[in-house]
Amino acid sequence: MIDVDRHRRLADELLSEPRLVIGDARLAAGSGGVHHHVNPTTGQAQAEVPLADADEIADAVAAARAAFAVWSRWRPDERRDALLRLAQLVLRDAATIGSVLGLEAGVPSAVAGGLPRRAADYLSYYAGYADKLEGSTVPIFPENAFDYTRLEPLGVIGVISTWNGGISSICRKAGPALAVGNTVVVKPMELAPFSVIRFAELALEAGIPPGVVNVVPGDAAAGEALVAHPGIDKISFTGGIDTARKILAAAATNVTPVVLELGGKSGNIVFPDADLVAAGQFSGRVCMGNAGQGCVFPTRLIVHESVHDQIMEQVLAAAGSLPVGDVLDPTTVVGPIISEGHRDRVIGMIDRARAEGSGEIVLGGGRPGGELADGFFVEPTIIDGVDSGAYIAQEEVFGPVLSVMTFAEEDEAVALANDTPYGLAGYVHTNDLRRAHRVAGALDAGYVSLNSFAALPASAPFGGFGRSGIGKEGGREGLLEFVRTKNVYLGME
16 A cells, blocks of 8 residues: 555655755756656655756856865875765665655665665775775886876766666765765756755765765756766766767767766576576566666576476566565565656557567556556566567666567577677576586676676676676776876986
8 A cells, every 4th residue: 555645744854955966055946947756656746856957067067176176185085084974974864865765766665775875885985995096117128217107086077877776876976986086066867866965965964075076956958068068077877878879979079988887688597407496586576676677687588498487487476476566665576667758668668569469478568556556657567488689678678577588509598698789787597507607708798697686796896888888887997987097207317
């Protein structure tokens, strides 16, 4: 049962005063107008979000540029300690931030409660790098000179985030950028800006100078202004391929480098020697979490033909039993889609698969009724017998939809898994250690998980190939995205 009154009370308490955060100012209005935010669980309006436009973007970049002159000159241990304080504040407010994530993006509380802790992990991990940013010496022969490298911050980083990561996604980007001395201008999507605004407020509370973290919610026009601004030294974007293409085109004008964390259409291969119960439960459950709104989810099940029926029995049992409903209920696994428009897009893709005969819909396939009818829900949906070339098997749905196909030989399984323009993740279920590592090496994916779904630590690099993006987030690789290397040569003759 959806507790609409509880949603309304929480929204009044937590979402009542969204603000643009520019320097030390908190602005109740922006020249981009207002977004009427709708709770995806209830379908009811719950807040008005002020939107930035080119004017506020310019002000935020100017504030970040001025703050860079200060923040980049802080002693590394001072930046470290400030980020550690910020991590502690995020943990202090974890319950509140989790509730905000549920209200703004429909993230089930069981997941939303963990995202602030994950955000704090990124901040703490990268805080530890602040005083360890080391260059190297370069051998010179004969030894008549001294040559060394310096790692330096880039300047002002433009961060554009999507809705499904919230504060966790922002900290994976901002954590390394801030640790090495950069400042950031963050444009959260207007559909889910509240947890990111809270992050900027906590940064100020942690003693980080005004202008180091600026948050300017906005729509596509604000994003275009940010990417095209000549004062931006790098762009870090998470989102879809169509927007990424526009970002690359706009960034080309100023030759602004970019990091792109894009979508996925990840293959999940099940070999006959796997633990079939565990593999089937995994396959039916993981791709449906957060209503399928995860770029790394295993949305293409590629199962050996000899165990298809056994796996499908487990898949259907797992997916069919997932609790769908109110995100404030701790037992809920599948919440709503972020917006009415995106829900309709997901339903449209299912309808297209049905019309084109792209397999058999064996579970779900529509919108739930009853008390869920007013929210933006889509039933967990499984389509069996899908051809790899079908639209539903090639395009990212970003909803609770699983496509199932079969294979006979290992090489065929690998070919099916690689038969998409994406290359974000891959999954392999087998008890043959040699096969596991052989297939992992053959998959064209930036992340491969064997017999599991790993919650990658902050120390692990993450990023895809092909249409899944450029660059890495997380780990030392994610840190190096936000520095430049300078070579210094001293002649000694």
